[in-house]
Ligand SMILES: Nc1ncnc2c1ncn2[C@@H]1O[C@H](COP(=O)(O)OP(=O)(O)OP(=O)(O)O)[C@@H](O)[C@H]1O
């Protein structure tokens with residue numbers, strides 16, 4: 001029964017309802033063209049996978065660097081003569097440090113837990129028929145505290161040994177492995193070049209340092225012994241200071257610098273003839289470098305995401321052409337242009353988000369495997385994952401918009417006639 | 420059920436007054452309709468006949484709100500439709516009109532049920548309402564048992580019946596069919612005609628159908644003959660076809 005008085009509806013399609021409908025339509029359309037949908041999102045999958053995997057590995061590498069550097073000791077300041085950037089005063093070698101400098105730092109600077117001198121020489125260590133080129137570090141007992149070395153076997157230096165510069169040594173695990181494969185070294189005699197010394201202890205393994213060097217490839221001796229028998233002078237090549245974590249290491253660094261300036265007569269505009277390295281700063285710098293590298297490689301990977309987006313647009317455009325008749329049917333049935341547009345847009349977004357999600361899962365699996373293989377910690381960064389996901393959605397919107405608009409602009413009569 | 424007797428029918432459901440349609444412009448312009456006047460009463464079953472190129476499909480597209488006349492008036496239930504915008508026309512189609520095409524035009528790889536549900540989706544019905552209405556429509560065309568089959572698993576006649584179910588699922592006032600039997604053999608064609616007749620008789624749906632075959636036009640109550648972009652003559656009742 002038709003009521004001739006009832007007017008045609010001046011109404012409009014409700015937007016809230018529209019979204020629910022179009023999501024359903026989009027999901028159905030994706031299901032209808034499953035293989036094509038999978039191929040469409042492949043670019044996004046690979047893009048998200050590459051970006052997230054690379055960034056995760058990069059974060060792991062940064063974290064690993066940080067851990068290794070902090071394994072050197074809580075927070076270590078290394079004072080060296082000369083300037084870091086090599087602008088040392090006109091050919092004059094800056095004077096080495098004296099034992100009195102160490103005493104002054106120990107006595108006058110707040111926040112210092114241990115102060116140790118260092119004099120270094122390279123030597124070939126020989127035991128029985130085996131020999132091994134290593135580094136001899138002359139220092140004091142405080143060095144073990146400053147750098148947080150653990151004694152594995154035997155004992156530390158005694159005061160008497162340090163004062164007298166007795167020929168005794170502590171051996172790093174690398175040296176031990178190479179010279180004492182099946183023998184306890186403590187108590188034996190080790191020859192270093194043409195110097196004989198008694199092994200009084202071995203050091204616990206510490207592993208590779210932040211720069212890839214082997215911390216365990218070392219032999220420690222009282223500094224006076226090294227000065228007398230190896231370097232032939234009373235120079236202290238470096239001062240190792242460990243700072244109390246409760247203090248700001250920048251303050252401690254500044255106090256040491258002030259003290260040394262005073263003691264080395266650096267006044268007015270004269271440049272410092274010594275340099276203080278802060279292990280934490282080095283760690284930060286290294287992390288910074290790793291971060292930059294991660295950023296660059298990540299950006300390259302992000303380009304593949306963009307390419308994936310263009311792939312989506314391409315296939316969506318093909319899809320609009322291929323589905324012209326379908327669009328005609330929808331329009332004839334009473335879909336308004338907005339609904340057709342939204343359907344294609346939602347299809348693109350759903351597809352790219354789906355691709356993003358698959359990429360994230362693959363990246364998670366690959367990252368877990370690769371971090372294990374590369375021996376770096378696995379750092380799950382929710383921020384990176386969220387950004388990658390949102391970005392893939394955004395790509396769907398951006399690259400889906402043009403095809404969607406084209407679909408919505410079709411004339412129903414032409415679309416229905418399309419072969 | 421109002422019968423379209425001239426004496427008792429005050430206002431026609433649809434009224435075309437001096438409708439012209441011009442395609443293209445300048446040299447290439449083509450005048451497809453040259454001033455069509457036509458009244459269609461509610462509940463009528465009208466066949467549209469005429470030689471190829473005489474403007475049948477053009478008229479159907481205008482009546483179906485898929486296209487607009489170049490000049491002239493188109494009244495639906497006494498309201499002027501000719502100047503409505505795209506979206507307004509889409510909403511009119513959604514609410515009042517159903518389409519059946521020569522080429523069936525079902526969504527491929529989509530079950531009969533989902534095809535029939537489609538107009539309800541755009542109307543915003545909830546899932547249960549959609550299902551109930553779609554199954555009822557499929558029942559009317561005798562295809563409930565085929566609800567879960569896709570078009571490629573259905574014969575041409577069955578596909579056209581699914582298309583009819585899709586067209587009537589929204590309970591439209593008017594069913595527009597442009598050569599609905601054009602792709603079917605005569606036996607299938609007769610089935611479709613019987614179905615359209617039943618819908619017209621039992622549900623009062625106004626049916627407008629383009630056909631080339633007098634055999635099909637014989638089912639109609641009114642037959643409109645087109646020639647050269649104009650209505651040549653209208654015959655009613657026993658005089659039809
Ligand atoms: N979009 C268009 N652009 C240009 N000319 C058109 C367009 N649509 C239809 N025509 C022309 O208008 C005339 C009428 O076309 P219409 O489709 O209405 O004919 P018809 O009566 O349905 O013919 P048939 O029986 O072959 O389907 C034809 O000459 C056709 O070429």
Ligand SMILES: [Mg+2]
Nearest residue numbers: 475476477597
């Ligand atoms: Mg035609």
